Amino acid sequence: MALKTLTRSARTQTYKPVPVTPPPGPVKRFVSAVVPPVIMGLLLIGLYAWVRSQLPPHRLFLMPSAQGLWEQAFSKPEVLQELWERSLVTISIAVCGLAVSIPLGMAIGIVMFRFHVMERAVFPYLVALQSIPILAIIPLIQSALGFGFLPKVLIVALFTFFAVPTTLLLGLKSQDPGILNLFRLQGAGWRKMLWKAGLPSAAPALFAGFRISTSMAIIGAVTSELFFLAGKGGLGQMLINAKTEFKYEQMYAALIASSALSIGIFLIFTWVGNLLFSSWHESASRRG
Amino acid sequence: MNALVEQSEPSVEIALQFDAVSMEFPDGTIALDEVDLTVERGEFVSVVGPSGCGKSTLLKLASGLETHTGGEIHVDRSHLGYTFQDATLMPWRTVLPNVELLMELRGVPAEERRRIAMEQIALVGLEGFEDHYPKRLSGGMKMRASLARSLALEPNVFMFDEPFGALDEITRERLNDELIELYLRKGFTGLFITHSIPEAVYLSSRVVVMSRRPGRIIAEYDVPFEWPRTPELRYDPEFTRLAGEISVALRKALEG
Ligand SMILES: Nc1ncnc2c1ncn2[C@@H]1O[C@H](COP(=O)(O)OP(=O)(O)OP(=O)(O)O)[C@@H](O)[C@H]1O
Ligand SMILES: [Mg+2]
Numbered sequence: 001m002a003l004k005t006l007t008r009s010a011r012t013q014t015y016k017p018v019p020v021t022p023p024p025g026p027v028k029r030f031v032s033a034v035v036p037p038v039i040m041g042l043l044l045i046g047l048y049a050w051v052r053s054q055l056p057p058h059r060l061f062l063m064p065s066a067q068g069l070w071e072q073a074f075s076k077p078e079v080l081q082e083l084w085e086r087s088l089v090t091i092s093i094a095v096c097g098l099a100v101s102i103p104l105g106m107a108i109g110i111v112m113f114r115f116h117v118m119e120r121a122v123f124p125y126l127v128a129l130q131s132i133p134i135l136a137i138i139p140l141i142q143s144a145l146g147f148g149f150l151p152k153v154l155i156v157a158l159f160t161f162f163a164v165p166t167t168l169l170l171g172l173k174s175q176d177p178g179i180l181n182l183f184r185l186q187g188a189g190w191r192k193m194l195w196k197a198g199l200p201s202a203a204p205a206l207f208a209g210f211r212i213s214t215s216m217a218i219i220g221a222v223t224s225e226l227f228f229l230a231g232k233g234g235l236g237q238m239l240i241n242a243k244t245e246f247k248y249e250q251m252y253a254a255l256i257a258s259s260a261l262s263i264g265i266f267l268i269f270t271w272v273g274n275l276l277f278s279s280w281h282e283s284a285s286r287r288g
Numbered sequence: 289m290n291a292l293v294e295q296s297e298p299s300v301e302i303a304l305q306f307d308a309v310s311m312e313f314p315d316g317t318i319a320l321d322e323v324d325l326t327v328e329r330g331e332f333v334s335v336v337g338p339s340g341c342g343k344s345t346l347l348k349l350a351s352g353l354e355t356h357t358g359g360e361i362h363v364d365r366s367h368l369g370y371t372f373q374d375a376t377l378m379p380w381r382t383v384l385p386n387v388e389l390l391m392e393l394r395g396v397p398a399e400e401r402r403r404i405a406m407e408q409i410a411l412v413g414l415e416g417f418e419d420h421y422p423k424r425l426s427g428g429m430k431m432r433a434s435l436a437r438s439l440a441l442e443p444n445v446f447m448f449d450e451p452f453g454a455l456d457e458i459t460r461e462r463l464n465d466e467l468i469e470l471y472l473r474k475g476f477t478g479l480f481i482t483h484s485i486p487e488a489v490y491l492s493s494r495v496v497v498m499s500r501r502p503g504r505i506i507a508e509y510d511v512p513f514e515w516p517r518t519p520e521l522r523y524d525p526e527f528t529r530l531a532g533e534i535s536v537a538l539r540k541a542l543e544g
Contacts, residue, residue, distance in 0.1 A: 176374075176376060178372050178374055178376035179376050179378060181353055181372070181376075182370075182376060182389065182390065182393075183393060184353060185351055185352070185353065185368065185370055186390055186393035186394055187393075188393045192393065196389075196392075196393075197378070200378070200380045201378075201379075201380065203380070279421055279423075280379045280380045280381075280421040280422070280423055281379065281380075282423065
């Protein structure tokens with residue numbers, strides 16, 4: 001390069017420094033985190049109220065008012081009692097379903113990681129399984145397994161299965177190859193590598209999978225019960241019962257309870273995930 | 289003593305020997321072509337060469353991470369130290385269990401492991417950081433932890449693959465001095481790969497220059513300076529001359 005021919009170029013655009021302020025303090029951050037969702041919530045409630053005000057009187061029952069919800073559902077101890085008991089049933093179905101899907105999903109994730117041929121063989125069917133509308137096969141499950149606890153557990157397992165092996169496989173595959181080389185240099189076998197390197201390094205990804213699965217589990221449990229009305233069931237059964245008895249306020253109460261459960265589980269897992277991983281994992285250190 | 293015996297029992301002990309070692313990867317890339325390199329016990333040899341010439345491959349072959357396709361390698365792998373360009377610490381472990389890892393994999397009992405790890409941590413100047421996660425360490429501190437992890441195995445042969453390449457110059461020069469101190473104290477045999485000629489000269493008893501891929505050794509330089517070396521050496525005219533000479537050889541290697 002001919003250095004001598006280089007001259008200082010004359011800039012024609014003007015530019016001047018602008019002040020850059022430090023990030024806002026905790027109060028401001030809190031306000032900016034809380035105010036937008038609150039406003040959005042109020043808008044949604046406003047929209048609900050407006051739609052309700054447009055309904056003809058004989059259809060008003062479809063959209064209960066806050067007062068109605070309170071008077072017909074949440075202020076009544078027997079309704080609260082029922083919500084509580086049925087929530088426990090729903091949770092137990094969800095937990096049993098997860099007790100099937102999580103260990104099985106992890107085992108399949110590990111097998112797919114360990115044996116590449118298994119990944120090729122199994123992965124397409126995982127995706128296919130995910131694409132089956134589970135609602136559509138519930139009648140089939142019913143015919144095969146009857147109306148007891150077991151078929152509901154199976155339905156939850158189907159709902160929650162997909163996220164576990166896929167996130168685990170992804171996590172295991174994105175391990176630091178340098179760390180694995182350290183293991184190889186010491187002659188460590190794959191079990192040691194999996195236990196001491198693979199699983200810890202995949203744990204944050206796997207945990208994200210758990211978070212999806214567990215909140216899906218409540219949806220799965222509620223859905224399964226819509227089809228199984230025998231015996232004392234969970235929130236799903238309460239939804240159907242309340243509808244047939246025209247107790248729409250109670251139906252809404254059951255709906256609210258089931259989404260509260262889902263959200264609650266999601267938040268608990270987010271919190272536990274932060275607790276477990278924020279000390280070392282980059283992406284977990286800041287709340288989304 | 290007859291000539292035959294003398295030949296089979298050389299007066300110097302060999303720590304590591306490459307005998308016409310070639311490496312062809314499965315995809316047909318020939319990384320090394322009949323490399324001959326002998327490293328004597330207690331020597332510190334640096335390897336410089338164009339990027340992609342097969343320097344890392346040399347270490348991978350010596351350590352057994354890859355298997356060579358031609359020639360012979362003589363090495364005792366039972367006490368091998370190996371640090372990479374990245375510190376490769378486990379992010380979910382704090383410094384102490386990270387330093388313990390290799391001993392753990394070899395089944396050293398927990399208490400002994402802890403004791404040895406603490407010693408190495410002190411040796412590399414990381415005392416007080418035992419319970420820190422790697423996320424909270426600077427690049428230089430991570431590299432120190434990585435060195436401590438290898439030192440815990442009391443390596444006879446210690447191989448370094450551009451360990452300080454990602455560090456700033458000041459940190460790098462400090463770690464060079466610390467590495468020399470470790471070398472003199474522990475007495476291991478060193479094989480050090482670097483892109484920096486001054487670093488190679490500063491650290492080594494011998495500098496080896498490799499050609500473009502397929503890599504072979506095209507020049508060797510003995511480094512005459514006394515141990516321990518001090519930072520002033522970097523401004524010594526003899527140091528500059530030697531570095532210049534190696535630089536010319538390297539430029540020639542680049543041109544092919
Ligand atoms: N697993 C592999 N399969 C095929 N080719 C490879 C493999 N590993 C390395 N190579 C090739 O072998 C050559 C030497 O690689 P190597 O990593 O040893 O180079 P290097 O001298 O360490 O380079 P750098 O200075 O950039 O670290 C390169 O051309 C590289 O592309
Ligand atoms: Mg390299």
